[in-house]
Amino acid sequence: QSIENPMQTLSHQNFAMEDWRGGYRSQPEEFAYWIDEVEGQIPPELEGTYFRNGPGLLDIGGYELRHPFDGDGMINAIALSKGRAFYRNRFVRTEGYVAEQKARKPLFRGVFGTQKPGGWFANAFDLRLKNIANTNIIHWGGKLLALWEAAEPHRLDPHTLETLGLEYLDGALQAGSAFAAHPKIDPSCDRLGGEPCLVNFAVKPGLSTTITLYEFNPLGQLINQHSHSVAGFAFLHDFAITPHYAIFFQNPVTFNPLPYVLGLKGAAECIEFNPKAPTRVILIPRSGKGKVKILETDPCFVFHHANAFEQEEKIYIDSICYTGFPTLDEGSSYHQVDFSAIPAGQLWRFTLDLETDSARSEQLIQRCCEFPSLHPAQIGQPYRFVYLGSAHAATGNAPLQAVLKHDLTTGEQQIWSAAPKGFTGEPLFIPRPGATADDDGWLLILLYDAERRCSELAILSAQSFAQGPIARLKLRHHVPYGLHGSFTHQ
Numbered sequence: 001q002s003i004e005n006p007m008q009t010l011s012h013q014n015f016a017m018e019d020w021r022g023g024y025r026s027q028p029e030e031f032a033y034w035i036d037e038v039e040g041q042i043p044p045e046l047e048g049t050y051f052r053n054g055p056g057l058l059d060i061g062g063y064e065l066r067h068p069f070d071g072d073g074m075i076n077a078i079a080l081s082k083g084r085a086f087y088r089n090r091f092v093r094t095e096g097y098v099a100e101q102k103a104r105k106p107l108f109r110g111v112f113g114t115q116k117p118g119g120w121f122a123n124a125f126d127l128r129l130k131n132i133a134n135t136n137i138i139h140w141g142g143k144l145l146a147l148w149e150a151a152e153p154h155r156l157d158p159h160t161l162e163t164l165g166l167e168y169l170d171g172a173l174q175a176g177s178a179f180a181a182h183p184k185i186d187p188s189c190d191r192l193g194g195e196p197c198l199v200n201f202a203v204k205p206g207l208s209t210t211i212t213l214y215e216f217n218p219l220g221q222l223i224n225q226h227s228h229s230v231a232g233f234a235f236l237h238d239f240a241i242t243p244h245y246a247i248f249f250q251n252p253v254t255f256n257p258l259p260y261v262l263g264l265k266g267a268a269e270c271i272e273f274n275p276k277a278p279t280r281v282i283l284i285p286r287s288g289k290g291k292v293k294i295l296e297t298d299p300c301f302v303f304h305h306a307n308a309f310e311q312e313e314k315i316y317i318d319s320i321c322y323t324g325f326p327t328l329d330e331g332s333s334y335h336q337v338d339f340s341a342i343p344a345g346q347l348w349r350f351t352l353d354l355e356t357d358s359a360r361s362e363q364l365i366q367r368c369c370e371f372p373s374l375h376p377a378q379i380g381q382p383y384r385f386v387y388l389g390s391a392h393a394a395t396g397n398a399p400l401q402a403v404l405k406h407d408l409t410t411g412e413q414q415i416w417s418a419a420p421k422g423f424t425g426e427p428l429f430i431p432r433p434g435a436t437a438d439d440d441g442w443l444l445i446l447l448y449d450a451e452r453r454c455s456e457l458a459i460l461s462a463q464s465f466a467q468g469p470i471a472r473l474k475l476r477h478h479v480p481y482g483l484h485g486s487f488t489h490q
């Protein structure tokens, strides 16, 4: 199943559309069991819990969602201890999930275009947001938090995954506050004398956009907060940090909310990419002191950044770029998406020069890829390896079926592909306790196996990749393709 030469181009399609679609079926059930079907060996030193969030439902009472990103958040937890694994999944009991499961139909509109039944008339002027808690899950300050960028986090019990309620984070948030789904753990925070801190942001978009930056100490206490206004509408899903800056890419998009207000489209469907406008790189000093800097670079659309760092008076930022904002044609379904007709994500490096206020960009990876991950100690620091979910083929757009390891110092790549039946997502790098080498650790990846129509947790050794997983923990059911996750050593 592994491919020797990552540069090979395969001319045929490496997956069947029907197999891919199988990973976008609702999983309404909640399970809790010991995983007894394990191929290979779970490393006994790998102790802790892998949490992963993502849409669990692709329908509400039989009403199909317009887009998977509108799906209710379902948390997967796989606890690893002494070479054994316990699986549990639970939906976040958001207000919307509870109400809609009772009503057996959509009661809210989704940001990505899901409408309430009844046509535009039933949807017009309903601008309430349903907090679906589906994007990420983190453990910080003793709290397990399910995140969705347009509303407050939900706090969960880390053992039972029971929903405990909305979380206001030491008073940092108020009712209805946004809180992004991409917090970063700075391994060595200036304001804490080298202790780690959690850095995150909140966006309030409009004619101008307000970005609020937050930092929390390991106890979850707010240690720093400041807000900044930038011109124009901004869609900011992720950011990157260095010791001194929080960096955002303001994608060149325009937002015309009229069809949303009138009940014709979802808010995200009203975003339009403008290939003639530059991407604006926003650098906010993390201390809160000093001026916000804005540089311009070539137009691209970015959801995710891999990492950023400061080196010799320059700032580097590595990001997954698309040549446009991926949109669905009116009347077409995501189940029928023509992969070759939409842009592929590719990794680019941007070099920012704050002396000359200029940015340079170069492509690092051509193969279609998403969901970058790296060694947690290298976040915001110069780093060597980036791990990504990638397509099987070296060129073209396709679903993620492989895991890619890219050495940023040599350009060398290793790939493990699960094609034609396997579909991947975010690989999470966990350093081996006591490791000294940058890549001494494991990658955890929840993949969908269309052969069994079930999912599994694959554990790869990050150093010896191509031979494939050292352990495959087979689940008894499928988990829909998901978004982001994290690992706690508890």
Ligand code: 3ON
Residues within 6 Å of the ligand: 069, 111, 129, 134, 135, 148, 149, 150, 205, 235, 237, 267, 268, 303, 304, 370, 400, 425, 481, 482, 483
């Ligand atoms: O009206 C504004 C516009 C807008 C779009 C304001 C707003 C805050 C309400 C808003 C909301 C944005 C939201 C809720 C964004 C949520 C994004 C999300 C759930 C997921 C994004 C995922 C990104 C990627 C690149 C996923 C890739 C997946 C694959 C390659 C396939 O598995």
Ligand code: FE
Residues within 6 Å of the ligand: 135, 181, 182, 237, 238, 303, 304, 483, 484
């Ligand atoms: Fe994301």
